[in-house]
Structures are given as structure tokens and as C-alpha cells.
Amino acid sequence: ETGVTQTPRHLVMGMTNKKSLKCEQHLGHNAMYWYKQSAKKPLELMFVYSLEERVENNSVPSRFSPECPNSSHLFLHLHTLQPEDSALYLCASSQEEFGGSPSEAFFGQGTRLTVV
């Protein structure tokens, strides 16, 4: 148990469906992240929220829509996905101290998404 919880663990959805991934952390961290892990590729950063504000979006398609209602919760809303979006989606959190020491990231278990 790392303190970062993701639900659901597995999700199968059709290309016309709308679904959401949820991430929750109770570590008191002020930054949360969505990563995508595709087969045989490094993890790719999708979104960063720091102090509940989105500070980085690495040119992710608009069919992925993040939401961070508070510092403990992060969502990834999915709509009209493509089969190539099938991947493991990982949430992480950290305590960012700008100008301070580097911070350790804590990861959730991931959501295995299959788009059919």
C-alpha cells in the first residue's frame, strides 16, 4: 500500500463510451500526475497538477480530460478513445517544494485500460 489508490484496476470500454479513472492520495501531497504506460515504451507524463492547478500538459489528445477537484483527488475523464489508447494508466503524487529538495513520487497500482 503506497498511499495512492486508483480505481478501477481494470476497465474495458468501447470507443463510444465515456468513463473516468479515479486517483486518491492521503499523503498530504500537493502535486499529482497522470502517466501512461504502453507496451515496451517508457512511462509518458500526461498531466501534472500542482496545488490543484494544471501546470503541465504534454500535448495529450483532447479525448483525455483531467480534473483535480482538490489536492487529494485526481480524475481522468475518457471519451471516444481509440484502441491505441489501451495501456496502463498510472497516477502518482509528490510533495513539491519549489526551490527546495527533490521530492519522491509515490505511485498507485494503475488502471489497465482496454479499448475495444
Next chain:
Amino acid sequence: KNEVEQSPQNLTAQEGEFITINCSYSVGISALHWLQQHPGGGIVSLFMLSSGKKKHGRLIATINIQEKHSSLHITASHPRDSAVYICAVLNYGGATNKLIFGTGTLLAVQP
């Protein structure tokens, strides 16, 4: 070319062997993580280091900032060590730090 390179990509070892996984990076960093990912996806942070050496149980991580290189060593390896080991560097700059990941090393320890 990836900014973070790991070697080997795949490694098979016999139980009890000493294992080394290497990581080289080409960007400026404030720290480096070694992560372990078991089948099923969950990722656990093993070490975060920015200089020298850290030890935890049978795991040892070293980093050479000048050479932009880190190694993860496993002593007396065991089948339960079988996992993907990922090197990730914390790249400073911008509004927040971000992790850049290697492609991982798949380790299989056979009994």
C-alpha cells in the same frame, strides 16, 4: 535516443546471483529514482538518490553525477525479486520537477 537509457533490457539470473542493472542519462537532474514494477502494474519506489550510495536490505543503489550514471545492485537474488526495474530521473526546470523514465529492465530470477 531516450534521455534515460537502461541496460540490460532483459536479464535472467539464477537464485543467489549478484545482479547489476545500469542507468545512464543525458539531462540535468536533481535526483534519480529506482522503481520496481511487479506484474499487474503497481510501482514501488525503491530509492531516491542524488549522490553517493544507498542500501536497503539486499538492494544497493549508487550514482555518479559527473558520469551521469547509476547502478542498482541486488545481492543474493531471489525469485521474488523478479520484476521490471525502472530508472527515472527527476528533471528540474519549469513550474515543477518531472520524472523522465527509462524503458525498464525485466529481471527474471530462476530458482
